[in-house]
Amino acid sequence: MQYYSLNKKAPNVDFAYAAVHGQAPDKGLYFPEFVPKLSQEFWDAFPTMSKEEIGFAVMKNFVGESIPNNELKRIVAETINFDFPLVKIDENISSLELFHGPTLAFKDVGARFMSRCLGYFNKGKKENTTVLVATSGDTGGAVANGFLGVEGVNVVILYPSGKVSPIQELQLTTCGQNITALEVNGSFDDCQAIVKQAFMDEDLNKHLTLTSANSINVARWLPQQLYYFFAVQKWFKKYNEAPIICVPSGNFGNICAGIMAQQAGLPVKHFVAACNANDEVPKYFATGNYSPQMAVATISNAMDVGDPSNFVRILEIFNADYNSITEIISSVSVDDETTKATIKEVESRTNYVLDPHGAVAYKALSDYINANGGNGFLLETAHPVKFPNVVEEVIGRQIPIPEDAKYLFEKKKESTVINADFDAVKKWLLSK
Numbered sequence: 310m311q312y313y314s315l316n317k318k319a320p321n322v323d324f325a326y327a328a329v330h331g332q333a334p335d336k337g338l339y340f341p342e343f344v345p346k347l348s349q350e351f352w353d354a355f356p357t358m359s360k361e362e363i364g365f366a367v368m369k370n371f372v373g374e375s376i377p378n379n380e381l382k383r384i385v386a387e388t389i390n391f392d393f394p395l396v397k398i399d400e401n402i403s404s405l406e407l408f409h410g411p412t413l414a415f416k417d418v419g420a421r422f423m424s425r426c427l428g429y430f431n432k433g434k435k436e437n438t439t440v441l442v443a444t445s446g447d448t449g450g451a452v453a454n455g456f457l458g459v460e461g462v463n464v465v466i467l468y469p470s471g472k473v474s475p476i477q478e479l480q481l482t483t484c485g486q487n488i489t490a491l492e493v494n495g496s497f498d499d500c501q502a503i504v505k506q507a508f509m510d511e512d513l514n515k516h517l518t519l520t521s522a523n524s525i526n527v528a529r530w531l532p533q534q535l536y537y538f539f540a541v542q543k544w545f546k547k548y549n550e551a552p553i554i555c556v557p558s559g560n561f562g563n564i565c566a567g568i569m570a571q572q573a574g575l576p577v578k579h580f581v582a583a584c585n586a587n588d589e590v591p592k593y594f595a596t597g598n599y600s601p602q603m604a605v606a607t608i609s610n611a612m613d614v615g616d617p618s619n620f621v622r623i624l625e626i627f628n629a630d631y632n633s634i635t636e637i638i639s640s641v642s643v644d645d646e647t648t649k650a651t652i653k654e655v656e657s658r659t660n661y662v663l664d665p666h667g668a669v670a671y672k673a674l675s676d677y678i679n680a681n682g683g684n685g686f687l688l689e690t691a692h693p694v695k696f697p698n699v700v701e702e703v704i705g706r707q708i709p710i711p712e713d714a715k716y717l718f719e720k721k722k723e724s725t726v727i728n729a730d731f732d733a734v735k736k737w738l739l740s741k
């Protein structure tokens with residue numbers, strides 16, 4: 310499999326090159342030269358395949374010859390060694406719980422896969438790789454956890470000061486070793502823009518081998534397809550009709566991975582991209598015009614993105630054809646008051662506690678189903694305990710902290726405060 314740059318001004322590369330470099334030299338995101346269709350043999354076996362078998366078959370098509378089969382099988386098995394339950398909430402709506410990994414959010418799958426790929430590609434190399442990552446909350450913790458102790462790799466996490474939840478902040482600032490956190494006086498979009506600029510800076514790239522652990526990087530983004538496969542396999546044990554899938558969306562990597570899975574043949578009836586007040590994509594769906602905007606802060610903070618990186622990948626899948634896009638995907642915006650009311654209503658009726666991101670998706674999915682009929686599931690992308698200030702106030706009780714997360718509260722935050730200024734970050738990187 311070869312990858313091309315979406316800016317179309319850089320040479321094609323294989324999976325290894327795209328994973329090690331992150332972004333193409335012309336600033337474009339890498340994209341696979343075709344979306345591989347899974348074979349009839351795969352679909353015949355699909356209902357009874359194990360997670361590991363599905364994971365290997367799906368990722369093999371994208372990794373190609375860059376990693377030998379036995380190594381790829383190990384990487385996949387280590388990536389997905391936790392549960393992905395599909396829990397029925399009410400008559401027409403289930404929740405795909407993606408928070409059973411080590412950092413309690415869906416990012417663990419991509420981060421664990423990418424860290425192991427880089428570990429494999431870096432074996433025997435003399436120079437270190439610096440992984441730069443911008444986070445609005447969950448990517449940072451997952452990348453810190455996934456890359457902790459990986460030889461030859463230093464991770465630098467940029468996060469917007471005061472705009473992530475307390476557990477998110479502890480997850481990304483307390484690892485030590487090869488993980489460092491830069492607390493940026495700015496927004497997630499500022500952090501993402503600085504990271505992208507770093508890949509383009511000749512001087513910086515002469516001194517450091519840089520890559521990205523955001524969904525920019527295909528090794529972080531593409532494994533996110535896997536849980537769509539796991540969920541749809543479970544879905545067809547209960548239902549005969551393909552599901553409507555609702556994805557709480559910010560940088561649009563997750564839903565874009567789901568669309569890739571659907572293009573490979575996974576049965577999905579419709580996707581709903583649920584956004585918070587950062588509604589540049591819902592506006593595109595309503596008008597056909599896309600115009601990025603300054604992010605506004607919401608209670609679903611990890612989706613506070615004003616210029617989503619992966620929107621260009623969605624356009625690419627559909628050749629930027631508005632009608633084809635809107636046939637398969639809808640997009641809506643849900644405000645904070647409605648998000649809180651949804652958490653409260655669902656908890657008091659069903660006892661199920663949604664996190665603010667899942668609540669945005671629940672509301673968007675239930676509205677879609679009320680208007681169009683059908684059955685579906687939302688992606689519950691983070692554990693509600695990551696957002697206690699919002700959720701506990703709304704439901705009026707405490708959410709117990711999972712055993713595995715208690716250790717975080719004994720740790721001390723360590724971060725370097727820095728202005729949202731590329732030159733300041735460059736100077737800091739070169740001083741290390």
Ligand SMILES: Cc1ncc(COP(=O)(O)O)c(C=O)c1O
Binds near residue numbers: 446557558561
């Ligand atoms: C909990 C949670 N939900 C939803 C999202 C949005 O996902 P994406 O940026 O892939 O659209 C994020 C950010 O990644 C997140 O952390």
Ligand SMILES: N[C@@H](CCOP(=O)(O)O)C(=O)O
Binds near residue numbers: 443445559
């Ligand atoms: N919501 C994300 C933002 C970064 O998204 P990514 O998928 O491009 O890494 C976060 O939690 O940091």
